[in-house]
Amino acid sequence: MSRGPRRTGSSPAARGRPLFAGVAGALATLALVMVLLAGLSLWIYNGAGPRARSGVSTTVILRKGAGVAEIGASLRQAGVIRSAPLFLAAAQVTGAARHMRAGEYAFPSRASLRDVIARLRRGLVVHHRITIPEGLSSRQAVDVLDRSDVLTGPAPLPPEGSLLPETYEVVRGQSRASLLKRMIDDRERLLATLWASRQPGLPFADADQAVILASIVEKETALAAERPHVASVYINRLRQGVKLEADPTVIYGLTSGAGPLGHGLRVSELAAPGPYNTYLNAGLPPTPIDNPGRASLAAVLDPSSSADLYFVADGGGGHVFARSLAEHEKNVARWRVFEHAQAEHQALAGAPIPPGGGSAARSFTPLEHR
Numbered sequence: 143m144s145r146g147p148r149r150t151g152s153s154p155a156a157r158g159r160p161l162f163a164g165v166a167g168a169l170a171t172l173a174l175v176m177v178l179l180a181g182l183s184l185w186i187y188n189g190a191g192p193r194a195r196s197g198v199s200t201t202v203i204l205r206k207g208a209g210v211a212e213i214g215a216s217l218r219q220a221g222v223i224r225s226a227p228l229f230l231a232a233a234q235v236t237g238a239a240r241h242m243r244a245g246e247y248a249f250p251s252r253a254s255l256r257d258v259i260a261r262l263r264r265g266l267v268v269h270h271r272i273t274i275p276e277g278l279s280s281r282q283a284v285d286v287l288d289r290s291d292v293l294t295g296p297a298p299l300p301p302e303g304s305l306l307p308e309t310y311e312v313v314r315g316q317s318r319a320s321l322l323k324r325m326i327d328d329r330e331r332l333l334a335t336l337w338a339s340r341q342p343g344l345p346f347a348d349a350d351q352a353v354i355l356a357s358i359v360e361k362e363t364a365l366a367a368e369r370p371h372v373a374s375v376y377i378n379r380l381r382q383g384v385k386l387e388a389d390p391t392v393i394y395g396l397t398s399g400a401g402p403l404g405h406g407l408r409v410s411e412l413a414a415p416g417p418y419n420t421y422l423n424a425g426l427p428p429t430p431i432d433n434p435g436r437a438s439l440a441a442v443l444d445p446s447s448s449a450d451l452y453f454v455a456d457g458g459g460g461h462v463f464a465r466s467l468a469e470h471e472k473n474v475a476r477w478r479v480f481e482h483a484q485a486e487h488q489a490l491a492g493a494p495i496p497p498g499g500g501s502a503a504r505s506f507t508p509l510e511h512r
Contacts, residue, residue: 187232187255192221194251201268203314206244210234213242213262222249222258229255238263246314269311274325276307276435277360279399283307283325283433287318295319302399303353303430305329333439340443345380355380356438357430361390362453365460369441374448375463384451386420394418394431457484 194200202220204213210233214226223229233239238259245267249258270292274283280300287297290312297318305322306329312321337349346352359373379386393403395418396411412419418427450463452470457480464470 189254190252191254191258192224192252194249195221197251199248199250201246201248203246204242204244204262206315208244210239210242217249217258222253223255229259232256233259243267267313269313271309272312272321273309274305274307274433276438277357277432278307279394279432280305281399282401284318284322287321290318292316293318293321297322300326301429303357303433305433306332307433307435329433332436336439336443341445344443344445345377351426352442353434353439354426354430356434356442357432358386358388358390358427359441360432360434360438362388363461366437368460369437370444370446371448371450371463372453372461373438373441373445375450375453377442377445378449378451380425382451383424385422385424386426388420391418391420391427391431392416394427399432457481 200220200222202216202222204216208216210230211226214223214229214233217223217229218226230239232255233242236259242262243265245265247261247266248268249261253261270290272286272290272293274286278286280302283305284297284299287293292312292314294315295317300322305325308325308328310321310324333349333353337352340352344352346355355373355376358376359369363369363372376386376388378384389407392407392412395416397403412421415422417423418431420427448463449465452464452467452473453461454464454470454473454477456462457477462473462476464473
C-alpha cells in the first residue's frame with residue numbers, strides 16, 4: 143500500500159509559536175524595564191537628595207513669573223536637586239507644575255525631590271522677623287524698615303502714635319508700605335477693643351487723646367507692672383488741671399522724634415515755649431510723642447486707683463510715688479543722694495557720667511524747686 147507524499151514543512155500554528163514567544167519575551171522585558179525604571183524613579187523621587195553645600199539648608203530665591211524649567215535650573219544650580227529634567231518630569235506628573243509659588247525657600251540638606259516639590263507647591267517660603275520696639279517714634283520705626291534688606295519699596299511716614307509696636311513676620315519682597323498698613327490696622331483694632339472696655343470717667347474726649355497719654359507713659363517707665371500707676375498720676379493731674387510737667391514731651395518738641403536728645407534737659411529748654419512743653423502748657427500735647435505698646439495703651443484706659451500726683455526714680459529701675467509736693471521733694475532728695483553716689487562710683491571706675499540725672503529725677507519737680 144503506497145503512502146501519500148510526506149509533508150516537509152511545519153504547520154502555520156507551529157511556525158507562529160516562535161514568533162509569538164519572541165514578542166511575548168520582548169514585551170516581558172519591556173515591562174520589566176518599565177517596572178525597574180518606575181521603581182528607580184520612585185526611589186529617586188522619595189530618596190534623599192544632595193547634601194547642602196554649607197550648613198543645614200540651602201536658600202534659593204525664585205523670582206515671580208519663573209517657569210518650571212527655570213525653577214528646575216535654579217534648584218540644580220544651587221545643589222538642591224540632582225537633575226533638572228527629572229524635576230520637570232516629576233512636577234508635570236504630580237500636577238505641581240501649575241501651582242509652584244515664587245519666593246525665598248530654605249530646603250533642608252538631603253531633602254527628597256518629593257519634599258522639594260511639596261514645599262514649592264505649598265508655598266512654604268522663608269519668614270523673617272522685624273521688631274518695632276515700644277516707644278519708637280514713627281521716624282525711628284521707618285528707619286528700622288529702611289534698614290531691612292528683605293522689604294522693598296518706600297516707607298511713607300505714618301502719623302505719630304498710629305503704629306502698634308510688635309514683632310512682625312514678613313517674607314522677602316514684601317513692601318514696606320504693606321507692613322506699615324498692617325501695623326496701623328493692628329493698632330486700630332487693639333485700640334478699638336481697649337476703648338470699648340475703658341474705665342468710666344476718664345478725662346479723654348476720644349481714643350486719640352488716650353494714645354497721646356499712653357505715649358508719655360511709654361517713655362516714663364519701662365516696667366509693665368508700673369505703667370497703670372504712672373498712668374493714674376497723669377490722669378489725676380489732668381482731672382485737677384495740673385500741668386503734666388513731663389520731660390519726654392519737651393524732648394520730643396526739641397527733636398521731633400529723630401532720636402535721643404544727647405544731653406540732660408537744660409533749664410533754658412524747659413522754659414522755652416512750644417506746643418510740647420508740658421511745663422508751660424496745661425493738658426495734653428497736640429500729638430503722641432512715640433508709638434506706645436499694648437501695655438501702655440491698656441494702662442491709660444484701665445489705670446490704677448491712686449491719689450498720687452508725683453513720682454521720681456527709686457534707683458532700682460522703678461519709681462517712688464507721692465501725693466504731696468512735700469513728700470515728693472523728700473523722695474527727690476533721696477534720689478539725689480543715690481545719684482551723687484552713683485556718679486562718684488562711675489568717676490572712680492573711669493566710666494562716663496551721664497548728663498544730668500535723667501528725666502526721672504526731675505519728674506514733676508516745679509522749675510522753682512530745681
